[in-house]
Each structure stands twice: as structure tokens, then as C-alpha cells.
Amino acid sequence: MALAPPAAPRLTLRLLLRNGTWTPMSDFVLEEVKLADTRAERDLQDSLAEIFSIIVTLDELEKAFLKDAIPEADYTEICERSLKQYKSILADETVAKAFGGLEEFKAEWDLEVPRATERIRVGMPSTTVNASSSAAPAPAAAGNTSGALILEATQEFITFLDAVKLGLLSKDQLHPLLSDVIQSVNKVTDRDFDSRGKIVQWLITLNQMKATDELSEQQARELEMDIQQAYQGFKSTLT
Numbered sequence: 001m002a003l004a005p006p007a008a009p010r011l012t013l014r015l016l017l018r019n020g021t022w023t024p025m026s027d028f029v030l031e032e033v034k035l036a037d038t039r040a041e042r043d044l045q046d047s048l049a050e051i052f053s054i055i056v057t058l059d060e061l062e063k064a065f066l067k068d069a070i071p072e073a074d075y076t077e078i079c080e081r082s083l084k085q086y087k088s089i090l091a092d093e094t095v096a097k098a099f100g101g102l103e104e105f106k107a108e109w110d111l112e113v114p115r116a117t118e119r120i121r122v123g124m125p126s127t128t129v130n131a132s133s134s135a136a137p138a139p140a141a142a143g144n145t146s147g148a149l150i151l152e153a154t155q156e157f158i159t160f161l162d163a164v165k166l167g168l169l170s171k172d173q174l175h176p177l178l179s180d181v182i183q184s185v186n187k188v189t190d191r192d193f194d195s196r197g198k199i200v201q202w203l204i205t206l207n208q209m210k211a212t213d214e215l216s217e218q219q220a221r222e223l224e225m226d227i228q229q230a231y232q233g234f235k236s237t238l239t
Helices: 039-066 072-090 093-099 102-108 114-122 147-165 171-188 196-207 217-236
Strands: none
Touching: 039 072, 039 093, 039 102, 039 114, 072 093, 072 114, 102 114, 114 196, 147 171, 147 217, 171 196, 171 217, 196 217
């Protein structure tokens, strides 16, 4: 039996856990839960309950994917949608303040969700971090790969590098652009290449920042150099 999510307005009992298992019915402790008095409080409770649901869903999704119980395309779609919903809900300052942080939220509700925790930390589906089997096979020659896909990936690299050069250094400016880079690269090849891993590491770094946080000048220089190297590595796979 799964742990109940944060109290909805009509919830008046809280079930207690002991050593990770449910206590017998005779041992349930009744605890009065204050009902929401205002629309704002109800909305906040609903948002926290939705976050709870997303976290649990992500953990189950990761388990299913590891067991090959779900197609890659379905996994990717559900994971991306869940991560976007998670970030969107927490973009509200009131919700973010009540949420506190993932570790605090997990502790409060006795959530054991290691796979969801890692996925939220990374901020991308596993199929994006690691080129999936549905990606285009590594080409023996450039002509074996769609020219349109190669052009798209090249444009995404250039767009991102131009953004860095123009001083667009906040998370909400860079993260979507770098996500486009890795997604377009994965459409072209499933081969690893020089500095591909740095694209993923920078995506993780950006994902852990607040939306308005900006990279320092030193970080920006390192980012530009790493993505330039990744761009050259990507081009080497096409020859």
C-alpha cells in the first residue's frame, strides 16, 4: 500500500509508518489535520499532492524502463512531460517555499524513490542522456545520415554557442537551448564522441540552478570551450 500524498482538504487522518511498514489498524494514531480555509491554501495543497504524484510516477516509470516493460518512445514522452510538470509547479514561489526541497519533502512523507530522485537531479530522460537504440545508427559515411538531421544538429550547436557569446547566461536561457543540442545530436548518431559527456554534465549543472541564476564568467568560458569541443567531436562522427 503506497503512502498517502500530502493532505487534501477533505483528509482528516494521517496514517503512521513504523519501520517502513504500515501499522495494524488497531495501532493507527488519529491526528487532526487542519483543513484548508482559503482557496489559496487548497491550491497549495493540490500542488503539493501533484508533486507527490509526479515523484512516485517517475520512480515507477524508471523501474518499468529498466525492466524493458515500456517502449522507449513512451518512456521518453511520459518522463519529459512529468519533469516539465514538476518544474512548472515549483516555479510558483509559494509552492516552492512549502515544498522546501526534494530531500526534505521525501523525508516528510517517507518516500523511498531513488530512481525518481536521480531523474529529477539530471532533469532529462535516460534516453536523452544516453543515445537510445532508436537513434540513427552510426553512419559509415556522412551520406548515410539524413542531411536535414545533420543540419538541424549543426544549427543547434551554433545557436547555443552564439547565445553564450551574447552573454545569455541564465538557466532559463541556456537549458532549453542545450537540451535542443543533445536531442538533435541523438537523432543523428548513437555513437559516443569526444566531449559528448560534457553536454550532459552541463545540462545537469544548469538543471540544478534556479531559473534566474546565471553562470559566472569563468563558467561561461568553460561552457563555451566544452561545447565547442563537443561540436568538433560530433562533426568527427560524420566522416
